[in-house]
Amino acid sequence: MTELTIERPNEKQRAMLEARTKHVGFGGARGGGKSWAVRTKAKLLALRYPGIKLLIVRRTYPELINNHIQILRQELRLVGTYNDKDKVFRFRNGSTLHFMYCAKDGDLDRLQGVEYDVIFLDEATQLTEFQMKTITACLRGVNDFPKRIYYTCNPGGQGHGYIKRIFLERRYEPGEDPADYSFIQSLVTDNQALLKRQPDYIKQLEALPEKLRRAWLDGDWDVFEGQFFEDFRSAPDAAKCAAAGLSPEEAAAQGRWTHVRRPFDPPAGWKLYRSFDWGYSKPFSCAWWAVDYDGRLYRILELYGCTRNPNEGVKWTPDEVFRRIREMEDQHPWLRGRSIEGVADPAIWDASGGESIAETAERYRVYFSPGDHKRIPGWLQCHYRLRFDEEGLPMLYVFDTCMAFLRTVPTLVYDETRPEDLDTSGEDHVADEWRYLCMARPLTPKSPVPAVPAPLRWGDPLG
């Protein structure tokens, strides 16, 4: 009989190994022993369930080789064999451990028709939401083996927003069951095995620039390299609440040090706006806003259409879009019978291709004035709105039902070459439409706004 020795897990790794939810998030900082936990869980499942099919994913092939394949081949040499061509390790008991890298969407083609019982996405935040969802769609099979997906992660990277939503913020969309998700945070200080062997590792993390240090040493998901709206807060800052003698729940209920609020019926006297950004081959974004007597904006409703992400439905024609807007305004109790001022991307008046989008809108009695599309002054207006006063009150709130805003705005990053602007290859349609609205009701900041910080470079100095 051959024996497989498994090292002792630390407390956090033990919690990960024992987790039983369908989706398990693990990590949240660097050096927390994540890849070790992935390999260990894979070994335990393979031995416990003869015939189980497991998959480990990393972004690139070299990362897969260095972090997993080489180590596992060595550790498992007595219990099975590795086939390099298929990138699969076959255990003698019939279990298989497959390896896959996904550097670009095209790499997903290899998933045609395959199914797995348990999938490990190691460094999941380096994959996009689309890639994660496409890979995890292969979790199926008619057998009694556990069906589970493990995500190890650090703040930052293209999947940051998605991982943060499902594991840190725990905001769920229709079809997602909160009980299916659990997250175990592991910091480098939880990984004594590493600190014993490499006592300097923690010093390396401490020496990082402030934002990276907060992300990778403290596991702070609200900062990431180059995040454009780093001033946007989806929950109150714990230190600010403590200083004010409030619990985070009380502060959130009072709308202090946060931009996200529970929906309520906007009073009849508040003025209403509709902001709109059209995308010809991209998503459109439409939002309704209420303005309180202090001039504070509340994003109360939205309609967002996506054409690029196949998970989010099909493309609507302009007629369809405005028919739905008309329907919202005729039927929604917050909008019905109210006067609504519209502001939109000035490009919608372009009639060079026949009827302009603005003309289509008018056929549905949806009217707009052209928004001011100066970008830098517009973004400054958005930042002014997000600033908290001494009491922790901002000039803008978003209802927690406005998923398009909450999903896309925090993921936008600075442009590499134009540091005061954002990178327009991101999903920026909500931000654009929000910017047109802010320019329609500009604020004069009471005290000077600090200059927008220049982007730091997203890199991995630790290798």
Ligand SMILES: Nc1ncnc2c1ncn2[C@@H]1O[C@H](COP(=O)(O)OP(=O)(O)O)[C@@H](O)[C@H]1O
């Ligand atoms: N429980 C453990 N016992 C022994 N060594 C461990 C343990 N957990 C992690 N390590 C070692 O610590 C180092 C860092 O762990 P790793 O899993 O690579 O971290 P991460 O993937 O979070 O960056 C690796 O050399 C790993 O083998």
Ligand SMILES: [Mg+2]
């Ligand atoms: Mg790792």
